[in-house]
């Protein structure tokens with residue numbers, strides 16, 4: 001099993017902590033304490049959340065390490081890109097999860113403005129609806145390494161498998177295999193060690209969406225496999241784990257594991273006591289979604305097999321229906 005620990009960024013202890021996010025007691029009093037939305041600063045020890053601009057967030061670990069977190073949106077494909085950085089580390093090493101080619105320049109401006117050093121560009125899977133920005137990022141930022149799952153059969157600098165850890169500074173993401181939407185889907189989860197940010201964050205790609213899940217009708221999709229992936233690899237995370245999907249089509253930004261286990265209409269507990277098992281019900285739902293194929297599928301699939309940079313010699317991949 002590939003150990004990304006080997007690529008671990010050199011650890012130089014320093015403490016350039018983020019500041020400037022303090023709000024008045026009045027604003028704090030109006031801020032709900034129950035749910036850390038994007039746009040909150042999580043002060044680990046005191047459990048106080050303060051309202052910074054939307055999609056801005058840092059999370060402090062028990063040892064004072066700080067995760068900078070941003071949720072970014074690409075509106076044509078309704079895709080979320082996530083920027084994470086260890087801002088307690090002197091070099092502020094950063095990574096982007098599921099960047100989109102069209103918004104690479106926006107993402108890079110942000111990285112630059114925040115003084116971060118982009119080291120990884122990750123995909124949760126081979127996307128069918130948009131072209132990944134990972135290849136483009138590599139051409140614009142020398143040294144950036146692209147990452148995708150080995151199971152995706154795609155090209156990237158680093159091919160990861162379940163159990164691998166991706167370090168950026170002193171923080172890391174753990175890789176979980178969550179096939180079903182595609183055979184190579186993975187979920188990245190922030191570390192479970194006591195020195196990692198709490199609550200944990202799960203970047204579920206298209207395996208688990210907010211009150212939904214990825215379709216299973218092409219790219220090696222399988223509803224029984226997706227059911228198993230979600231229940232064994234995602235729903236087993238702590239209830240307060242924040243769920244960050246690759247897409248949302250209704251304006252949701254974040255959920256929690258506890259919430260999805262209760263209210264996800266496709267995957268949640270059977271509140272209606274149907275005569276079929278939960279898995280059978282799920283499979284029926286998925287069989288009957290009848291969604292049109294993504295508009296960009298014929299362009300996106302072959303491009304995304306090679307980090308979004310279309311190899312001129314590559315043959316077009318047909319979107320095989322299951």
Ligand SMILES: N[C@@H](CCC(=O)N[C@@H](CSS)C(=O)NCC(=O)O)C(=O)O
Nearest residue numbers: 128129206212213214215291293294295
């Ligand atoms: N209309 C969009 C594609 C919408 C779509 O099929 N989304 C996928 C994820 S991207 S392959 C999906 O799994 N949706 C699940 C759902 O329940 O909507 C386009 O043409 O690009």
